[in-house]
Amino acid sequence: MHLTLKRLPLAHQFRFIGFLLLLTLLLGSCGPGAYISKGDKRFEQEEYERAIEFYKQALAKADNKGEINYRIAEAYRLSNRLAEAAPYYQAAIDGGFRKEDAYLYYGLALKAQGQYEAALNQLRDYLRVGTNPQLKAVAAREVESFSTLSNILGMAPRFKVQNLEALNTEASEFAPYVLNNDLIFSSTRGAGKEYMGNGEGFLDIFATALTDSAAAMGGAVRPYDNINVEGLHDALATFANEGRTVVFARGNQGTKKGRQNVDLFVSNFRGNAWTEPQLLSINDPQAWDSSPAFSPDGRTLYFSSSRKGGFGGNDIYKVEIDESGRFSKPENLGPEINTPGNESFVSIGPDGTVYVASDGLPGLGNLDLFRIENGRPVNLGQPINSPGDDFGIFFQNKYAGFFSSNREAGKGGDDLYRFERDARKQVNFFVDGTLYQLREGAQKRTVVPNHPVVLQNEEGEPIETATTDASGHFTFALDSASTYYLVSEKPGFFTARQSVTTEGKMPPQDQLTQQVNEVRLNASLVLNEIVEQKAIVLENIFYDFDKADIRPDAAIELDKLVQILEDNPGISIELSSHTDVRGTEAYNLDLSQRRAESAVEYIISQGIDRSRITAKGYGESRLIVPNATTEEEHQRNRRTEFKVVEIDE
Template identity: 40%
Template sequence: MQKHFFISSLAFVGCLTLFTACNSTQSMFKEGISKFDKGEYELAIKDLRTVANANYEPSRTNYLLAESYRLSNRFELAAPYYKKALEAGNPDPEIPFHYAYMLKASGEYAEAAKQLEKYLASNPTNKVNVEKANRELYTLRSIDVLRDKKTFYRVQNLEKLNTAGGEYGPFVKDGNLIFASTRKNTAYKTNGMPMLGIYKVKLADEYAETSGEPEPFSPASFLEGVNEADVTFTKDGKTVVFSRANTGGKKGTADCDLYLSRLVSGKWSEPRMIPVSDSASWDANPAFSRDGRTLYFCSNRPGGVGGIDIYRANMDASGRFSKPVNMGKDINTPGDEMFPYVGPDSKLYFSSDGHPGLGKLDVFVATRSQGVITVENLGPPINTRFDDFGMVYVDDEMRFGFFASNRTGGKGDDDIYLFEDESVGLDSTQLAELEKLPIDDPRRRTVGKPEPPKIVNYFLAGTVSSNDTPAATLDSAVVKMYEVSSDSLVGQGISRDGGIFGTFPLEEGKDYTLLIERKGYITKRDAFSMSGKAIPQIFRKKLTMDTTFYVAFKLDRLALNKTFVLENIYYDLDKFNIRTDAAVELDKLVQILKDNPTVKIELSSHTDDRATDAYNNKLSQNRAQSAVDYIVSKGIEKDRLVAKGYGETRLIIKKAQTEEEHQKNRRTEFTILSY
């Protein structure tokens, strides 16, 4: 009897221990998610790694760990967790896209290409990432061209200055190296490192050494508990602009702005935020032009090319700034462009992960000649598979300069490196002697004579088919192509021989709209952009070459009572006013109605089942009517539209449990009534 009781007690204690452990892991999992949502990635990682070791929710836990490392700029650490998330069956279609970039940062170029091919084969809906993936895949397939680029650069770590933390953002002024470093007392919850501050230290004659201990650049621009970095000065040295972030005034990545301070009676004034900063966006990396009249900076504000873009704003004699202007698609890509700097040669140097590069951020130089901008990767050893950024020159001779990198062999996270361009001041004979150095000498690199620009002729072709199951190719469809900026017709053709159309000539950097019409089908518009699709000069093999892009269009059949779901039409809780994001989607419906002027539709709104029938019916009717009123305001005849609210009577998912399932029920649709 006692024996049986003892065994039962052990079983009970075991179950209780297991239950307690499970409960504890679940609680830690929720804590990790909460910290992740707040952007406290280092704290989230500590919780989620414990959860991952317990193999709790492996699909989501490993994904969140990967995202935490990626978003805190630790790409090599992110890669294995993306792999585990995929192996655990995580269905997020964007994982292969992010995983590919992490693999590239790890130097696994072939595997990165495979992941991008897998991503593109899944027919992803994120158009920005599709464009980035196509661009990156082209780079990965031609990576040897970049790795073999020949230069005369030599690099050296500033070992005395760098620490186990981070040092970056170098700027040389009055014999001092001014830089950002993680040396403050307060830890930054995103990556667990100390907050950034701006410091200065004396440079030795040969620039490879520093003299004395670094000290804060200015008490006015040194606040504990915030991140400060990225200094730039006007030509007279009496005005400084820098970045200040994570002040607590705003949430997330919007909490970074540009501040200005002036030198008055030998002291720097209290910094003030300058008006070029967008309070709802991330603004950083300022850089004045050589004359101090133009300020370049980086921002993720709406309306850009994609990711983080480089902008410019003019400053007049009284210190007032003009409205910022985006630098355009020759410089900016769907990726990130950061750390601009105008060199003594008046060329724009910057870092990017959108132009063809060896790693995450590579250093590039943009040159304008006869109105044409060319962007060139500076190649190794400046660029590696790691982050390489923030390049500046010491003086007008352009022989020495500094940049930052988190490459292996450094002292810590980001380190500052000295670089020397050994070709400066050498004549052709001396360059030839340098070329005679042993094959394994890093200086045995030839610049060579500049090659003439190589021309690429671009074309567009494609197919037209029905959106039926199974799909059928459609001949006799009329395809028209318009250039967006001028709204002019630049190409027209008819699909034949299995729905094939083309070819239409394209121009670099331009955006196009294609209009596809066929009797019995809904006329469709689609966009095609040459942004990011131009083949960089370094990859052009011939003086003249042709490249054709292919697109596939599917048309919906015109049929009575055929229903279409409008994506992303959301309303605030218990509200029926048209939000900005909903307006974007409704504008697409407006265009469909303009392109199909004989079509009349019913626009219907549906709710989930979490309120009374009467309330949901009234709310859905108000929402449908609100959408119709918006469409009418855009010039569509009122008698072509019927508003109908169905409340919860037509649930797609009955007994919905998750918020995602409820959202599928809360939808807006349109149904063809006549044509």
Template identity: 45%
Template sequence: MRLRFLLWIVPIFLVACSAEKKAQKAFKLGKYQNTIDIYKKIQAKNPNAGKPNYFLAESYRLSNRVKESEAYYAKAGGKGIDKDTVQYYYAEALKANGKYAEAKEVMNKLAANAETPAMKDRAKAGADGIAYIENLETKKNYYKIKNLELINTPSSEYSPVFLNNELYFTSSRGKDRIYEATGTPFTDIYKVASRGANVDVATVAPLPAGINSESINDGCITFSPDGKTMVFAKGNNGKRKGAEDVDLYISRFRNNVWTEPVMINVNIANAWDSSPAFSPDGRTLYFASNRKGGYGGDDIYSAQMDSRGRFSKARNLGPEINTPGNELFPYMAEDMKLYFSSDGHPGYGGLDIFVVKRVNGKNSIENLGQPINSTGDDFGMFLFRPDRGFMTSNREGGKGDDDIYTFVNEDPNLKVVNYYLQGITYGKDKEEKVQILPNTKVTVLDGKGEVMQDFVTGNDGKFLFRVYENEDYTLTGTTDGYLMKRQTYTTRGRSVDPLSLKELLTTITFDTTLVLDKTETGRSFVLDNIYYNFDRAEIRPDAAVELDKLVQLLIDNPEIKIELGSHTDSVDIESYNLDLSQRRANSAVTYIIQHGIAPDRLVARGYGESKPIARNTNPDGTDNPVGRQKNRRTEFKILEIRAVPKTLETDDSFDEDKYFKTDGN
């Protein structure tokens, strides 16, 4: 486990003696095992010295050996060392060793006496987390796990990924060169033939040179659904020059070989970017990073990848998932539940595996409980069936540092229902002719208006999104030459009761269409439900709702200048109707300007009764109320289409064409 998320730390302490200088230099370079070896000799002369104990504790923690840090944090201290931080990590070490009562006591004292509000809050959360675990133990758990003994060795095996009857994993087996940060060998990526959890150990082999490298840690791999694109982590060579910590690389399978890996643009210099995982549709890459601007140590991020291998800007998944601790090893299952490991959410100690469940548009985060989790580090979840999969743990009783385990979920009520929304984009011109509209970017937003996913349609105009039960969505469509379109969709009342299903996995697909209007000067659009009180021009609340939609349309389409025209029926004299319609048009334009639209994009015009679209009276001279209602309308007409600079979301994107030759495969 020690190699999985190492951080560079710059110490703030100056020491005088030669041994301590060497230890400090090793600590600064992230060579934590060297630091431990030196400070143990220093500490042997004075076992209770605060500073050596502090650096021993920190070196064990930062090389992910939290259990071993307990005895040293208990004695850590000295000038310049933050005592509250020491106490917090001492409590975490106690918890990692299963000493929950003692850990809770330390956390409670720290919550009451810490010098900063932030540490008080963090300690209180730690104490509450222990209470959460105690309550979790009272609930029924249907998981069963088993050590995958044929694969595991005294070395480290972790991050299992299953694809096309092959199990990929990371291991430090067979490597002679030692990584000075942890005192363990460097890692490579391996694969083995496997039918589910039945592995053919005789087929274990490392991936080819170019993917694996000497004296560099290679590990944590993920594949696109078709198996032709891989992203994996590479780094930690122990040198200050060269690869900066850990980065993500991409390779494509072409002509039966993997292309030379290249770094992808989601990496940040001097940051740790690792544990990648593609979503089931291959369009989203999840990964962990300790880059600046996050919520703690390691946070989980996502980036969209298009059909050409270009990545969008990475997006932090937010404080609901990320904490002041570490969140890493994300995995999106086929049912779109996000699994990840964390030492910041309430857990048993070290890393625990959590699942994000989405219900009625809200996320809840649940600890999977024992036996999936333990006082050790538990991570690297992967499901090869909805009820079966792999994970990694360095718990007691294993064969080595990290071991791969298999698990089964025997919940009798386990039923997985996947909901999808599919549709087709169409374009409509001023003659109302409709045809399939390709190359349209369709985006689905959740009930809060936050982007969930993008899709660019092909020649067939088709798009497909994963959706959830009992939620409201907004679809947007945009392409050159057409007005950006917004359209609502809801899955409320359309879900099925999982308990009524017989199959373990069920897929339900909803259908919709998205029709975009061609951007053409002179084209007019009727605004529905823009009503005024009799003989009045003030904007009514129901009319404001519709005008708000026009405001949004103008925001979405900054290139258009419009005329807002008001029309009346033939009641009253023509001059009066002309004046009334002008006042109503002015009122509507004023409302739109007040909501942020520039005045030079708007023209108000009243047409009175001069442009009816229906008869005000029937042929026999009687009143035609339906026709009059149609004539009492408000329209907007495109007057001008301006050139507006576009901001591309993929300005900093990775373009595979820059690196890979197209061979038709």
């Protein structure tokens, strides 16, 4: 039996067809294309959090997953969440998305996660294939900055830091400033309007009473009345005139209407209230102006700006303030401080020292904090800095203060931290080395300029690479109580390796003359030319009388040959054993063969491929000292040697 549909009247058919069309449109409006379109619209309006939500909804059913992952990554990056962008850049690249900046920003995102080796490899890979000059310049600066990473990581910690857990929330708290007995800060806390850029609230300025205990700080938080405005960011307050003048940053509604850029405003405390904030004349209407900081005497105002004529994204500027309150022309602090990247969150210590946050200067990732010393930035090191954003530092005095960070294990987006200078005098360890090479037959060794040297940890894992200068010199920063290896390779030469340790080399505190001290170790690395069939004596390989067993003291020496074979995987060797003339020739030949084989078996047991090493006993047939008479001469004849018999090119 065949089933048939009952024929419907024509009017009913049209209604049915209309219903199908409507259903198709409704389903289409919920498809990936619609979500992508909505995400693009929000992205264009800089509402990155909403854009991310739409893009993620489109991911499940979209065919172009690589491109959508890239858009998600970009939304995270542009909303200052670079570390969170890393898996999406990776997914975009793995999904076949080939936009060039994805490769660069993926490397930067890995660095923001603290994955330094992976970041360096990614950036180097990009430099090999990239074609965009501007992006390649950024990558080249980042790769160059990695040469200082070991120095920064090796700096002895000068401060102890503590999260202000009672004050911090799941929102963001940053930009600390101490005024009288109050801690002033900026925060997205509260139940106000949501800022579409990152999904948090709009920024306002708050205050709370200082306490002796950082763990207890956070009670009775109050907003700054007459300063904060609903639906606008108000943040980064700095004070002068004994706290009666405040300059702060305001702006960015997160929409295409109204104020788009951030500008500096001023208000004065009169009649027990703050006056209506006024726009400062130093603002550039076409630029982002923020991060203000007064000098201790209130006569200089520093700030960060994206105005034209700078050296990068955001630069640090300063203006002088005369007796009548007029501002001088903004002055850029120059290329020693400002970079092609971003410098912002400037602050001034009680002694007039300038502190800045920068993502363009060599650091641990994202924004790092620096002090300006003799006109040059100096990284504050760990634990002030981390792979995340570290910024907005404020010194109460030369020993303690507060700063902001979005590092891992924080409570919210950005958190406030207290720091105190460690009372112990600090010691930073360094090794200063010289790389030489020695050719066969040469009378003296020569330095090797512009050549890589690798610092390895005790497990043989690479930590950092340095390049020798024109004089063959190189330097690495070291941790205390640690052992390292210095390694350098060159075709046609045995790999040079030397151990260096800081164990037992920490000076007593009473012998340290400075708050921060340096201990510098010296090292020489020598690349010896490989000469086939040249015998090389292994010292201190001893055997018990009439025995071929490997003694513990001999094993230590044979381990050095194992290391040579591991460092030089392209060579194959003959290991030979030799005796003196005492005993019969046949006996000595047999004994030397057994000893050579025993040594070879030990080396193979340490992981060296059997095909790379041959045992040969020569007995008394190759004497170094013929007609030996003294025990010392007999000892020279009793020896273990190796020679390179093959080199894989």
